[in-house]
Amino acid sequence: MTQNTQYWTSDQVQALYERIDRDLLAVPQPDRFSPGEGVYRLGEDGSIREADWDAVFKGDQAPAGFKTAYLLIANQDATAEQVSAIPVERWQPELERLCDSSPLEWVYWTQADGNGDC
Numbered sequence: 001m002t003q004n005t006q007y008w009t010s011d012q013v014q015a016l017y018e019r020i021d022r023d024l025l026a027v028p029q030p031d032r033f034s035p036g037e038g039v040y041r042l043g044e045d046g047s048i049r050e051a052d053w054d055a056v057f058k059g060d061q062a063p064a065g066f067k068t069a070y071l072l073i074a075n076q077d078a079t080a081e082q083v084s085a086i087p088v089e090r091w092q093p094e095l096e097r098l099c100d101s102s103p104l105e106w107v108y109w110t111q112a113d114g115n116g117d118c
Contacts, residue, residue: 005089006087006088007085010079010081010083012084013073016060020057023060027052032112032115032117034112034116037050038111040053040108040109041109042107064092065094066091068096071104072099074106075102075106078095
């Protein structure tokens, strides 16, 4: 039995990245978060709740591992071309490995403090 390896083109990766980026930036940003709440920082564009982040990726039907691809591309630690060189079924482990060595300076997960700030 042969395994059918699937790759996305860099154009497909870039298009999904841009659609998710647009959808994340359209999410209303609260003034405060619940203390200890998971938050995604969107660079200079503010922050959104982790639940909203997850909903965008689910709504856009992103493949497993694309959240990590988004983080890497948004932080300029990977390109759509680099992501497209990895088989889709290997995105999760390969991209997480790359993410572990990234400082994630612009877009990243954090946690709201006791006052709901991040």
